[in-house]
Amino acid sequence: MGRDGVDANGGMSEGSPIEALIELLKRISKSSNIDPQVMDDVIRALLSDSEGKGLSDEDLEKITGHRQGVIRRALRLLHDLRLATYRRGRHPETKATRYYWTLDGDRINIVLYQLKRNVLEKLRARLQYEESNEFFVCPKCNVRYEFNEAFEYDFTCPRCGSLLVEHDNKVAVATLRAVIKKLEEEIRGDEEKIFRG
Ligand SMILES: [Zn+2]
Incomplete structure (x- = not known):
């Protein structure tokens, strides 16, 4: 796959929206001096809390293996972003x-x-690009070039010298x-749920 290459998912290399959300939160964490891996583990633990009873920082420590101090910082950030809420409870013994944390599903x-709308915009731009350009590829390196680039290289691969096809x-x-x-x-379905529900 060349630098213009479209992967098997048709350019959806950013993956599912949930993964895009996790990536976004990791970036925000990094700029807030929170270990992105802690955020990654905390958010995945909260997402898998299917009973929705909430997880305490002690639970999260057991699940993720990170220390409670760093976990609390990640939780505070999620709370500041209004993505997580907590309820006060008592430790059973x-x-x-204790604070039991859950993700705010609506938010x-x-x-x-x-x-999803951002991904859709990117995909539409990608489609437009694919439909309005001609491409050439090196059969050996599998690198793809736009017509103008291929023309510049005399339709010869700059890496290995093979003729581009x-x-x-x-x-x-x-x-x-x-x-x-x-x-x-999917977006239409979301709109019905979010705005008319
Ligand atoms: Zn080549």
Whole structure:
């Protein structure tokens, strides 16, 4: 796959919206001096709290293996972003005050909806690019070049010297169209849930 290459998912290399959300939170963590790996582990633990009873920092320590101090910093950031909420409770044995953390599902859904729309914009731009350009590919290196680049290189691969051949991007275009259609339907469903629900 060249630098213009479209992967098997039709350019969705950023993965699912949930993964995009995790990536975004890791970036925000980094700029807030919080270990992105701690954020990654904490958010995944909260996402897998299917009973929705909430997890205390002690629970999160057991699940993630990180220290409670760094876990609390990640939780505070999620709280500042209004993505996580807590309820006050009592430790079952010691009766000490405990905070049980859960993700705010409605807020998460709104952020995911926005991320999906960003992904859709990127995919539409990608489709437009694929449809309005001609490409050439090196059969040996599998690197793809736009027509102008290939022309500049005299249709010879700058890496290995092989003759470049025309690249048929029909499959990539069809894949992109299918992914876009699916995402558009998903977004319409989200809109009904979020704005009319
Ligand atoms: Zn080559």
